[in-house]
Structures are given as C-alpha cells and as structure tokens.
Amino acid sequence: MNSRTRQDAIIRSLRRNGTTTLDALGQDVGASRRTILRDIAALRDDGFVIHADRGRGGGLYLDPQSIQTTPRLSVAEVFALILGITSMRAAGYLPFSALADAGLAKIEKALPSDKIRDLRLLLDCLYVGPLAPQVDTSNLGEMDPELLPAFETAFLQRRFLSFGYRDAKGAETHRTVEPQAMLILPPLWYLVAWDPARQDFRHFRMDRISTPNCVEDTGFRRRRVIFEAGVRPIRYV
Amino acid sequence: MNSRTRQDAIIRSLRRNGTTTLDALGQDVGASRRTILRDIAALRDDGFVIHADRGRGGGLYLDPQSIQTTPRLSVAEVFALILGITSMRAAGYLPFSALADAGLAKIEKALPSDKIRDLRLLLDCLYVGPLAPQVDTSNLGEMDPELLPAFETAFLQRRFLSFGYRDAKGAETHRTVEPQAMLILPPLWYLVAWDPARQDFRHFRMDRISTPNCVEDTGFRRRRVIFEAGVRPIRYV
DNA sequence: TACAAAGGTGCCAAAATCTGGCATCTTTGT
DNA sequence: ACAAAGATGCCAGATTTTGGCACCTTTGTA
Incomplete structure (x- = not known):
C-alpha cells in the first residue's frame, strides 16, 4: 500500500x-x-x-x-463543478456524452489521482447553501481583437510569444512565454503559458497584455502524415 | 526531481x-x-x-x-468546470469568494496533485466546439420525500444504511453501506457511500433505491465539546 | 501528587522503490 | 547491409519509505 x-x-x-x-x-x-x-x-x-x-x-x-478552511476545493465548488458539467451538457455545450448515465464514474476516472481525494473531502460534509434558481452566463467577455493575430500565429505555429504585462499591483514586466491555452473566466480572458524563465505555468489576464508578438520558432517540425493532416485548429470560443 | x-x-x-x-x-x-x-x-x-x-x-x-481519447477530463469538460464555477459564483450560488480575482490560482491549489496534470492536458489543445448562448439549469431534480427520514437519520447519527438497489441492468441487490454524501447530477440524485463489502466508494441513483433503513450504530462517539456543538447539519439542497 | 495512557519527535537500520548502465532485441530509412 | 532509433530485461547502486526504539510532553484519575 x-x-x-x-x-x-x-x-x-x-x-x-x-x-x-x-x-x-x-x-x-x-x-x-x-x-x-x-x-x-x-x-x-x-x-x-x-x-x-x-x-x-x-x-x-x-x-x-x-x-x-482547507486549501482544497470547497464543497460548494466541487458541487458547482459537477453541476457545471451537467448543465453545460444539458444545454448542448459539450459534444461528448461521457457523463451521460455514468454518474460520477467519469469524474472519478478523470481526476488526476486514481483515487479521488477531493471527492472524499467533499464527502465529509455536504453543505452548499441556498441555490439560486437560475444560472446567468450572459456577458461571457470578449477578447480584444487587436491581440488576436499575434496569438493566432503563436498557437498555430507553436512560437514563443513576447509581450508586456502589467500585474495586479500595476508593475510592468516583459515576458517571453510558450502559449498553451486561452481560458475564459467570464468576463475575463486569460492566456495560460509556460514561462521558461520561471520554470512554471503562469496565467496572464488578456486585458493586461500589451504589444504581443511572436519572437522565435520553437523548432516544431512536421515529420509525419499525422502532423500534416492534424495541425490542430485553435478556435477562440 | x-x-x-x-x-x-x-x-x-x-x-x-x-x-x-x-x-x-x-x-x-x-x-x-x-x-x-x-x-x-x-x-x-x-x-x-x-x-x-x-x-x-x-x-x-x-x-x-x-x-x-484519454480517460481523463476532456478539454470541454475542464472548460465547463471552470466556466461552471465562475458562472455559479456570478449567480450567487457560491457563498465563498475564493475564485474572485485569482484566476486559476485556486483551482490549481485545489486539484489533488500540487501540479495539475489535467490542466496541462487541457493546455494541449483547446477546442470546445460551438457554445450555446445560455445555460439552462431548470429542472434540477427532486428527491423522493419517502426516502428522506432514513437518510437523515443515517447521516446525522452516522449509521450504516441498508437498502435494496436495482442497478443499471435491472439486477436487484441488497446493500449495506456507510452513507457519505448526497449529490445532484440534475435531474438525478445520487447517494455516495463507502461499501465495506466491496471496499470502495459506490454511487447509487436515488430512484433505484428502495426501502432504506438504518441498521447499525457505527460506534461514533461524541467525546469532545467540538462534537457536542458541531454535529454537522446535512442539508438537502 | 504519582501514575498511566495518550500523542509527538529524533534517530537509525532495514525494507522497498527508483534510477542508471549495460547487453540485447526489433524496426526502418538509406 | 548497415546504422539509427525505440523497447525490454536484468542487476547493482542510490534514494526514499517504513518500523522500532528511546524518550519527551500532556492530561485524566486514583
């Protein structure tokens, strides 16, 4: 054991x-x-x-x-996660049917460790407070169209991205990162990237990014047919 | 390393x-x-x-x-998770403000491993398909009130629960489990419980449970003031 | 007040697991 | 035919985990 x-x-x-x-x-x-x-x-x-x-x-x-008081997901958050998945599916957001009748089975499998510690923590006490009757997802936020070209190039050609960034305290820094994903935490957009200098993933609020541009070819080579046909589409949802 | x-x-x-x-x-x-x-x-x-x-x-x-094709969370599901949390909070579902401006920070901390493998998987390819404009969470489902008393007793007094269960294939079995939580995957309710016979957590759809009753004191003793005052409220949301 | 029962800590050796090197095999482009 | 690249099995050394022991602190009770 x-x-x-x-x-x-x-x-x-x-x-x-x-x-x-x-x-x-x-x-x-x-x-x-x-x-x-x-x-x-x-x-x-x-x-x-x-x-x-x-x-x-x-x-x-x-x-x-x-x-x-734990630093893990609170009960309400886990609950929201589950409800989130389900209601998204119900509304047609998800093209997959993984969660259909399997209950928690998929969630169990999906969580990083094979045995779900956080779900177990959830089990300790289920109290989510009063529920509002309706979820409001209006105002999902929009990305500044000026940023798009550089980001699109960075993602499609797997290039490093360089930009100026103003952090939460207003300090201005310059970053060169490997862009990994775009995330929306409505109404805000985030760039998720690996920062080689800091050897860690970092999250950048899009509205704090300025003058992005691609700086370097990361050396990605298309060697196999699978790559020829499978350059993944990046879609900004 | x-x-x-x-x-x-x-x-x-x-x-x-x-x-x-x-x-x-x-x-x-x-x-x-x-x-x-x-x-x-x-x-x-x-x-x-x-x-x-x-x-x-x-x-x-x-x-x-x-x-x-991985057995982990699909991209769309992770996305739904994140969007789910956020929109739940926006709608007042969550009494906590943990996710406020911190972006993904809390989610990072919350996930079981200190470094989030699933998020990294997510990073590999962001493609969620077309989004519907509105999430519909009507019909969250209701629990059969006939089941409530036995469950309430089981949770509050930490007793084993015994019931008949008809599984997805229609087979009828008898279970004696340690109830851990109630979950709603709208519109279905689930009982999450530790099954001592199978030495694992199992999930039971409420609508497939029949004739539940408490069968045994699990030996939980209130020894300290904290337990006297702190018997946790189980609320069926 | 003495004592026994309970958790807590430091240390060390044994046990278990992880890692690297080596030999050897298979596959495939040139 | 050959060289380059992945795959596998094995073993010894390195690292990490575990268990035992001595000893400490805390606290209810006789």
Whole structure:
C-alpha cells in the first residue's frame, strides 16, 4: 500500500470511528504507529484539520469544520463543478456524452489521482447553501481583437510569444512565454503559458497584455502524415 | 526531481519540440534514457498517446488527437468546470469568494496533485466546439420525500444504511453501506457511500433505491465539546 | 501528587522503490 | 547491409519509505 492510499484509509477510518487512537488507526490501516504519525503530519500539511488530545483518555478526530478552511476545493465548488458539467451538457455545450448515465464514474476516472481525494473531502460534509434558481452566463467577455493575430500565429505555429504585462499591483514586466491555452473566466480572458524563465505555468489576464508578438520558432517540425493532416485548429470560443 | 515532475517535463518537452528522440528528451529533463522510457510507459499507461517511430529517422511525438481519447477530463469538460464555477459564483450560488480575482490560482491549489496534470492536458489543445448562448439549469431534480427520514437519520447519527438497489441492468441487490454524501447530477440524485463489502466508494441513483433503513450504530462517539456543538447539519439542497 | 495512557519527535537500520548502465532485441530509412 | 532509433530485461547502486526504539510532553484519575 502506498502512502496516498494509506492516507485515504486514515481519513476514512477517522470519519467512520469519530475518535480513535494511534494504535487503533495502525491496526485499522495496517501500518505502524510511527508511520501513522507521519501520515497524519502530511495530512495536516495538506490542510486536513485533525485534532489530537494528549493525555489519558485522549484520541484523534477530524475537525467537522475543517472542510471549510482547507486549501482544497470547497464543497460548494466541487458541487458547482459537477453541476457545471451537467448543465453545460444539458444545454448542448459539450459534444461528448461521457457523463451521460455514468454518474460520477467519469469524474472519478478523470481526476488526476486514481483515487479521488477531493471527492472524499467533499464527502465529509455536504453543505452548499441556498441555490439560486437560475444560472446567468450572459456577458461571457470578449477578447480584444487587436491581440488576436499575434496569438493566432503563436498557437498555430507553436512560437514563443513576447509581450508586456502589467500585474495586479500595476508593475510592468516583459515576458517571453510558450502559449498553451486561452481560458475564459467570464468576463475575463486569460492566456495560460509556460514561462521558461520561471520554470512554471503562469496565467496572464488578456486585458493586461500589451504589444504581443511572436519572437522565435520553437523548432516544431512536421515529420509525419499525422502532423500534416492534424495541425490542430485553435478556435477562440 | 520526482517522477511526477519528470513526467510533466516530458509532456512539455514533447509539446514544445513536436518530435524528439529519447536521448534529446533525456538531455532536456535531466534523466537517463532508461528512465525516460519507463516514464513514457507510465504516461501511456495513464492515457497519453505517445507515438514512436522505430528505425533510422524515428522519434517520439504526442498524438494531437490523443486528448479526445484519454480517460481523463476532456478539454470541454475542464472548460465547463471552470466556466461552471465562475458562472455559479456570478449567480450567487457560491457563498465563498475564493475564485474572485485569482484566476486559476485556486483551482490549481485545489486539484489533488500540487501540479495539475489535467490542466496541462487541457493546455494541449483547446477546442470546445460551438457554445450555446445560455445555460439552462431548470429542472434540477427532486428527491423522493419517502426516502428522506432514513437518510437523515443515517447521516446525522452516522449509521450504516441498508437498502435494496436495482442497478443499471435491472439486477436487484441488497446493500449495506456507510452513507457519505448526497449529490445532484440534475435531474438525478445520487447517494455516495463507502461499501465495506466491496471496499470502495459506490454511487447509487436515488430512484433505484428502495426501502432504506438504518441498521447499525457505527460506534461514533461524541467525546469532545467540538462534537457536542458541531454535529454537522446535512442539508438537502 | 504519582501514575498511566495518550500523542509527538529524533534517530537509525532495514525494507522497498527508483534510477542508471549495460547487453540485447526489433524496426526502418538509406 | 548497415546504422539509427525505440523497447525490454536484468542487476547493482542510490534514494526514499517504513518500523522500532528511546524518550519527551500532556492530561485524566486514583
């Protein structure tokens, strides 16, 4: 059993038993006291609030409120995710039928780890607050058409993109990045890109980007028929 | 560098370079040829379609179409997730303001792994098809009120729940599970529960559940003030 | 107040896993 | 025919994880 699986088991055990002891946990998940302690430290580091009472009659238990304070997806957000997918599908946004009758099966498979920790966190407490009757998606936002040509070239020819950027604090910087995707968080557009200088993905608000232009061929070569025919269309939705 | 990070680096390198060789990849991500091969095997196992041409003039490259056939979230679904969250918030569904101006920051943090593989997959190709102008979330579905009392007791008192279940093929089974959450995938309700017999989480469509009742105290003990005051409210939204 | 039971920490050796190198095989363009 | 490129199996070394131990702190109770 790897450490992730064991940590999931610990969370389940805590949920199931309410309050337990280190030794009982060890018995339950089949690991030593020392390992359980290490895992609990890791889980706490991950944002799980696990209370521990020392002394005689002490024990370990999950904080019922912890879900609201973890850095993970909040319950409401996960719920929104699921509802989001479903309603998008219902409205014809999604050409796929992956989520049809399978319930959560696809979502389970889709989430990065094979066992869904965040869904498990969701399970801890379902409270989403009052629901409004209708989702309003008007004003999805628009991209400044002046930016389009440079972006289109960058994406289609897989070139680096260079531009000026004014961050949230108003500081002006110059970036050269590998454009990866365009995202809309209505009403704002974002460029998602790999920044080689910072060795990380960064997100740039489109309305803060100025004077973009392509600076370099990234060396992408079309070698196979599949590439000849399959240069992917970039569509700005 | 751990294997996850290295595999991400491999995917990026493949994207950036179009076609490369094992040795070039090894140079790029700083690992041996053998390790690269192992990682590529793992990535393929994970659903990435990585073509390899043997022989002189061969090379490795990502299948541009692969994104549509992986078992992970499709691009459109990830997009729907993001749009879903945002529009839910805009409509007042979410009491939190976590996603306010932070763009994807919260989503990044929230996803199970510290670096978001699915988002990276999303980055590989952004194509969501034509968008409908309006999301329709009417008919969110309702729960059969006859089921409520047993479920309420099961959740509030943390008891096992026993019921008859007719699966998708019409087969009738009897289940005894630990109820974890209620989910709505409009218009359907689901019970999410840990099935001890199967040692896994299972999802049960509410309309396929019959004669539920609580069968056993799970041994949850209220030991601390925090539990006395904090028995979490289960609200059926 | 002493004591026992519970969580917490540091350290080290054993166990498990990961990595790199090597030999060898298969495939394919020239 | 040959060379270049991917694929596989194996093994030893490196790295990480795990378990055991000693010892500490905290706290309810006799």
